[in-house]
Amino acid sequence: MEYIIMIISAVLVSNIVLANFLGICPFLGVSGKITTASGMAGAVLFVMAVASIVTWMIQQYILTPFGLGFLQTIAFILVIAALVQVVEIILKKVSPPLYQALGVFLPLITTNCAILGVALLITQKEYNLIEGTIYAIGNALGFALALIIFAGIREHLELMEVPKGMRGMPIALVVAGILSLAFMGFANLV
Amino acid sequence: MDQMKNFTKGFFKDNPVFVMLLGMCPTLATTSSAINGLGMGIATTFVLTMANIVISLIKNLVPDKVRIPIFIVVVASFVTIVDLVMAGYAPALHAQLGIFIPLIVVNCIVLGRAEAFASRNNVFSSMIDGLGMGLGFAMALTLLGSVREMLGNYSLFGHKFIQTDGILVFILSPGAFIALGFLIALINKVTKKV
Numbered sequence: 001m002e003y004i005i006m007i008i009s010a011v012l013v014s015n016i017v018l019a020n021f022l023g024i025c026p027f028l029g030v031s032g033k034i035t036t037a038s039g040m041a042g043a044v045l046f047v048m049a050v051a052s053i054v055t056w057m058i059q060q061y062i063l064t065p066f067g068l069g070f071l072q073t074i075a076f077i078l079v080i081a082a083l084v085q086v087v088e089i090i091l092k093k094v095s096p097p098l099y100q101a102l103g104v105f106l107p108l109i110t111t112n113c114a115i116l117g118v119a120l121l122i123t124q125k126e127y128n129l130i131e132g133t134i135y136a137i138g139n140a141l142g143f144a145l146a147l148i149i150f151a152g153i154r155e156h157l158e159l160m161e162v163p164k165g166m167r168g169m170p171i172a173l174v175v176a177g178i179l180s181l182a183f184m185g186f187a188n189l190v
Numbered sequence: 191m192d193q194m195k196n197f198t199k200g201f202f203k204d205n206p207v208f209v210m211l212l213g214m215c216p217t218l219a220t221t222s223s224a225i226n227g228l229g230m231g232i233a234t235t236f237v238l239t240m241a242n243i244v245i246s247l248i249k250n251l252v253p254d255k256v257r258i259p260i261f262i263v264v265v266a267s268f269v270t271i272v273d274l275v276m277a278g279y280a281p282a283l284h285a286q287l288g289i290f291i292p293l294i295v296v297n298c299i300v301l302g303r304a305e306a307f308a309s310r311n312n313v314f315s316s317m318i319d320g321l322g323m324g325l326g327f328a329m330a331l332t333l334l335g336s337v338r339e340m341l342g343n344y345s346l347f348g349h350k351f352i353q354t355d356g357i358l359v360f361i362l363s364p365g366a367f368i369a370l371g372f373l374i375a376l377i378n379k380v381t382k383k384v
Contacts, residue, residue: 019363021219025298028214070274073292074266081259113215113296120289165379166371169211173371181364 003134009190010138016114017146018180023114027147028172030105037151041144043105045137047087048115051080052136055119056129076119081110114143150179197318200326206299207330208377213299216290217331218366224347227335229283230290231328233276235321237268237294238303242320244268245308261304262295269294299327338369 014020017027023044030040055076063069088106091099109115118139122132153175162171206212213234220230244264252260273291276284284291294300303323308316339345342360344352359365 021215021363021366022293024214024218025212028211070270073270073273073295074263077262077266077295078259081262111296111298111301113293116296117289117293120292124289165375170371170375170378173367173374177364177367177371180367181359184362184364 003131005190006131006134007138007141010135011142011145012183012186013190015142015146015180015183016118016139017143018176018183020117022117023112023143026108026112026114027143027150027176028169030108031147031151031154031172034148034151034155037147038144039101040105040108041140041147043102043109044112044114044143045140046102047080047084047106047109048118048136048140048143049133050087051083051115052119052122052132053129054079054083056122056127056132059123072120072123076116080115080119084110114139146179146183150176153179193315193318196315197322200319200322200324201329202326202381204323204326205330206323206327207334208374210299211374212302213297213327215293216297217334218363218370220287220290221331221335221338221366222361223339223343224332224335226283226286227331227333228328229280230287231324231331233272233287233291234294234297234299235324235328236272237265238300238324238327239317239320240268241265241300241304242308242316243313245304246311246313246316249309257309258301258305261301261309265300265304266295299323334366334370334373337373338365341365341369 010016016022017024026040026044030036058075058079059072063072063075068075084106088099091102091106118136122135125135127135154172157171157175166174200206202209204210207214207217216230216234221227241261241264245261248260248264269292272294273284276287276291303320307319311319336346338360339347341357342362342365343356344350344354345356357365360369
């Protein structure tokens with residue numbers, strides 16, 4: 001039950017993109033079409049879950065016991081960058097169809113601040129391994145939800161008559177603002 | 191290259207936030223007040239300038255294939271310095287900015303300038319470029335922070351000018367998106383005359 005509440009809270013109440021402002025670059029960058037948006041969302045879900053587990057272990061078994069807490073940022077970003085490369089190589093060998101679907105998005109994920117952000121938040125909140133993994137999956141689902149809804153709206157937006165100065169990024173940002181306003185309605189859900 | 195032009199391009203022509211739309215996460219997350227925006231801007235300026243200097247110094251020693259991980263380590267080292275210094279000397283601001291200080295590492299502006307400029311130019315131009323881009327970023331963040339604080343709290347840098355509650359939504363997350371959207375539209379209007 002506790003875990004279900006955790007997922008609902010991460011997806012709806014404090015959505016990673018619309019309330020916490022993590023992962024804005026892919027949110028604005030690859031939200032032109034629903035198909036690319038879902039590909040990106042899948043890749044983020046996969047990497048975020050794996051990265052959270054690995055960084056949790058590094059924090060717990062290497063950084064904390066040896067008193068190397070100050071190296072956290074450097075260690076985490078290197079691990080995430082390496083992990084993305086490894087995931088890419090493994091996927092290419094093991095599951096070519098999955099690689100076809102997610103491959104192009106993988107290199108972009110290293111600089112997706114949502115991955116590093118969630119890894120840092122898990123250490124900050126002192127979750128255990130299971131809680132941390134559930135939290136990462138919940139946040140990835142929240143990212144997927146926000147990204148796919150936003151892509152759907154933007155597909156429709158292309159057919160609208162938008163004032164010249166507002167075309168492109170400005171109107172997308174205003175729409176994201178309204179979407180974020182809608183998500184505030186979930187505020188007292190949990 | 192004309193150093194003056196190199197310095198000022200970050201403010202208007204290639205402003206990282208308003209024109210190139212890079213580094214959106216800290217832009218939206220840390221601008222709930224002018225002072226937070228300025229703090230984030232200064233922290234990023236320091237990282238950007240120092241990383242540009244070091245990367246342009248080591249650019250000939252770094253093998254091409256592993257340059258990105260090496261650049262990331264250089265950037266992460268300076269981010270750690272900023273993180274520790276801020277925690278020591280400005281704990282209130284450090285608590286406000288929270289995880290967005292370590293997240294300067296994945297700010298696309300920093301790695302973008304390292305890759306596009308510092309790895310191709312000499313130390314002095316790289317330093318000027320980093321300083322200009324960083325200050326342009328700081329200026330954009332302070333501007334957005336001021337707008338949100340003025341509308342959301344009727345105050346500027348903490349000085350209240352109307353003694354009532356403001357339009358709260360501008361301080362909350364939706365206001366960040368909406369305010370930035372309209373600011374970019376306004377800047378498009380002024381610069382491109384659409």
